Amino acid sequence: MASARQRAQDLLRVSLPRRWEHVQGVAERAELTALTFNSADRELLYAAAILHDIGYSPAIALTGFHPLDGARYLRDTGADQRLCALVAHHSCAYREAELRGLSAELTEWVDEETPLRDALWWADMTTSPDGLPVAFDERIKEIQDRYGPQDVVTFFIRQAAPELRGAVERTEERLRAAGIAYE
Numbered sequence: 591m592a593s594a595r596q597r598a599q600d601l602l603r604v605s606l607p608r609r610w611e612h613v614q615g616v617a618e619r620a621e622l623t624a625l626t627f628n629s630a631d632r633e634l635l636y637a638a639a640i641l642h643d644i645g646y647s648p649a650i651a652l653t654g655f656h657p658l659d660g661a662r663y664l665r666d667t668g669a670d671q672r673l674c675a676l677v678a679h680h681s682c683a684y685r686e687a688e689l690r691g692l693s694a695e696l697t698e699w700v701d702e703e704t705p706l707r708d709a710l711w712w713a714d715m716t717t718s719p720d721g722l723p724v725a726f727d728e729r730i731k732e733i734q735d736r737y738g739p740q741d742v743v744t745f746f747i748r749q750a751a752p753e754l755r756g757a758v759e760r761t762e763e764r765l766r767a768a769g770i771a772y773e
Contacts, residue, residue, distance in 0.1 A: 615721025
């Protein structure tokens, strides 16, 4: 976990300080789900949460599609295949890949569609750009407002919202069942 945090910090803290705040908040949210996973999956979830947006880093951004750039960077540095896949597919990335004409490139990794994946999506979709907890609907609105009505990200988030909401609801159901406060 320490190495994942250091890697994210090295890539984001100086060049993208707000993004660094966001990923730290996502990692904190992901840690709330820890009791619902075994120890190996907990570590993997934390690593995916802290690293999910490294593809925005100017040092590694190549395609302009951060899930793909982050996953490729991790692959090229010898990261675990499952970690690469979680980063590649975080928060319904396949939808945005379709809009950007990058679907074929994303197929190197399979979306595992598991509770762990859902927990990563939940953590991202309930964390503001400043790293603070936020309601899902507020997060979706904030993304649309930040990018504007004609941006590909706005089109993507509108298309992905039902799948993202499903992951959020499933994760919150698991958290409630485990007696974990998350709000």
